[in-house]
Amino acid sequence: MRSFFRRAVPGDSGSAPGGTAIPDDMWVRCPRCRELTYAREWESSFKVCAKCGYNAPLSAQERIALLLDEGSFHELDAGMRSGDPLRFAPAGRPSYHDKLAQWTADSGLSEACIYGRGRVDGIPTVFSMLDMSFFAGTMGSVVGEKIARACELARDERRPLIICSASGGARQQEGSIALLQMAKTAAAVRSLGRARVPYISVLTDPTLAGVTASFAALGDCVIAEPGAVVGFAGPRLIEQATGEKLPPSADTAEFQLEHGMVDMVVLRRDLRAVVAGLLRLFLDTAAIRSSRPLSDGLLQVPEDEPVSAPVVAG
Amino acid sequence: MSVVLDFERPIAELQKRLEALEKQIAAHPKPELEAERGVVVADLERTRRDVYRDLSPWQKVQVARHALRPQTLDYAKAIFTEFTEFHGDRAYADDGAIVGGPARLNGRVVMLVGHQRGKGTKDSVSRNFGQPHPEGYRKALRLFRQAEKFGMPLVTLLDTPAASAGLADEERGQAWALAENIAAMAELQVPILTVIIGQGGSGGALALGVADRLLMLEHAIFSVAPPEAAANILWKDSKLAPEAAAALRLTAQDLVDLEVIDRIIPEPPGGAHADQAGAAEALREALVEELGSLEATPMDRLLSQRYAKYRRIGTFYE
Ligand SMILES: [Zn+2]
Numbered sequence: 001m002r003s004f005f006r007r008a009v010p011g012d013s014g015s016a017p018g019g020t021a022i023p024d025d026m027w028v029r030c031p032r033c034r035e036l037t038y039a040r041e042w043e044s045s046f047k048v049c050a051k052c053g054y055n056a057p058l059s060a061q062e063r064i065a066l067l068l069d070e071g072s073f074h075e076l077d078a079g080m081r082s083g084d085p086l087r088f089a090p091a092g093r094p095s096y097h098d099k100l101a102q103w104t105a106d107s108g109l110s111e112a113c114i115y116g117r118g119r120v121d122g123i124p125t126v127f128s129m130l131d132m133s134f135f136a137g138t139m140g141s142v143v144g145e146k147i148a149r150a151c152e153l154a155r156d157e158r159r160p161l162i163i164c165s166a167s168g169g170a171r172q173q174e175g176s177i178a179l180l181q182m183a184k185t186a187a188a189v190r191s192l193g194r195a196r197v198p199y200i201s202v203l204t205d206p207t208l209a210g211v212t213a214s215f216a217a218l219g220d221c222v223i224a225e226p227g228a229v230v231g232f233a234g235p236r237l238i239e240q241a242t243g244e245k246l247p248p249s250a251d252t253a254e255f256q257l258e259h260g261m262v263d264m265v266v267l268r269r270d271l272r273a274v275v276a277g278l279l280r281l282f283l284d285t286a287a288i289r290s291s292r293p294l295s296d297g298l299l300q301v302p303e304d305e306p307v308s309a310p311v312v313a314g
Numbered sequence: 315m316s317v318v319l320d321f322e323r324p325i326a327e328l329q330k331r332l333e334a335l336e337k338q339i340a341a342h343p344k345p346e347l348e349a350e351r352g353v354v355v356a357d358l359e360r361t362r363r364d365v366y367r368d369l370s371p372w373q374k375v376q377v378a379r380h381a382l383r384p385q386t387l388d389y390a391k392a393i394f395t396e397f398t399e400f401h402g403d404r405a406y407a408d409d410g411a412i413v414g415g416p417a418r419l420n421g422r423v424v425m426l427v428g429h430q431r432g433k434g435t436k437d438s439v440s441r442n443f444g445q446p447h448p449e450g451y452r453k454a455l456r457l458f459r460q461a462e463k464f465g466m467p468l469v470t471l472l473d474t475p476a477a478s479a480g481l482a483d484e485e486r487g488q489a490w491a492l493a494e495n496i497a498a499m500a501e502l503q504v505p506i507l508t509v510i511i512g513q514g515g516s517g518g519a520l521a522l523g524v525a526d527r528l529l530m531l532e533h534a535i536f537s538v539a540p541p542e543a544a545a546n547i548l549w550k551d552s553k554l555a556p557e558a559a560a561a562l563r564l565t566a567q568d569l570v571d572l573e574v575i576d577r578i579i580p581e582p583p584g585g586a587h588a589d590q591a592g593a594a595e596a597l598r599e600a601l602v603e604e605l606g607s608l609e610a611t612p613m614d615r616l617l618s619q620r621y622a623k624y625r626r627i628g629t630f631y632e
Contacts (some may be wrong), residue, residue, distance in 0.1 A: 231488075259484075261490050
């Protein structure tokens, strides 16, 4: 699917949706229902299929254009790159080092997560998103660290946090270090919560396993995009493991709405207005205006025990 | 069901010889037989030590899964007094894959929560082989809150291959249940002491294991996914699990080097399944010692140290 876009839409990762560089006669095939759409129409509808309603993955630039005020996003820690905590290099198999290099070359990205300050309808926020096009959006040290920093920045500057997730789960090549990013990010979300700063979690296709089961599930409001595969194991893995044939609706955004796991399923064209409306509701309370924290026991690193910089040498 | 692992054969053979000798001695005691017994006993001890000193990661996986390896309820009986099991999540069901309730450790009341794999076919099936459903995690969360309410230190014992992953688990929000527990443990206002006693598999283990101190029995494992699942994700072949087990660095010794765990609790020679009482005593000593030091720390400091402990995990360049 990614390679198809690259062929069909030149400069896909760099051009804003509705960009004028796309020739009239180019077609895009919906990855879900196979329907053909004019590339220009596809882009201007933010990659929502007119026939089946599928919300195809957006690049960071596209997601930012969809959600944030124009020119308001300023990325932080863009150069952060993963170390190799396990020195993962089993004989005769691709090493983690090589895999990282390959994903970087294929996607043009340095990692699966970005974060920074940005505004939604004039409201200052911290925005972060995961990108399936780098290592299937999997969470390792960099994703975990960026999400934790996004939470702490939002907490310290009292800006609401918005995270758009898309991930296959924990990154196996980082082993238990990846697993523990679940605890690190979930704790950071709670630290934000104790400061009474709102967090809106947007689940996009697909959001699974260790990412759903940590920060992505913990939004004050959890929004899912129509048709997105969202859940724990995901339909493919369940079918493999149990041999049972699942209904096509299993683990979709709509399934999770029905079972009480998400608050709403929101059309892409409405997303910015819905998020802005939510933020106004959350922010317009006496407690928030007076900046009073929830209670004692604030979660943060003690002042006399600074976080030892987890930077690796060489 | 065979409970002798391949690499334990030399131990099993010596044990058989010893048993035969003892029968002979009981029937017709002779000094030569006594002398031979002494040799066999020494040989057995040495063989046990040698085999268990250099277990490969995949052998450790097998030991961690051993049918006779003690489980949470064994330790509840051996180490604690007045363990009183509570049932149910007050919303859907009781899940036998997680057990818990208040108990006394050295006289001090604590909340004990752990995974239970089950013993024998029927018990194991009813406990889903230690793979909890969402209601298991929600029962645990109920007990965490109760521990906080009454100021009981929380002791958790991890022993699960992974959280259950079927359609029913999705319908009841497995990912949400795990996330709520992980987050709740990060801010729970009582000391938390976790010991990985068998398999510490993936988010299903972590959802009982966000702690002030993370301990591990010598031959337990702790992993981002069960080795079979990891091999499937990495190389699309679950039969490569032994290779995955090595690459994932899931042994206690590796995890000390990675600074993931705080302490290894030594097991008796031949592993916990060879000497359950010895394993329980080693675990008891470690729990009492660690709880003592945790309880001496003010809660505010404990909470911020707990936050810092997880906050600093990760390896990256910037
Ligand atoms: Zn379509």
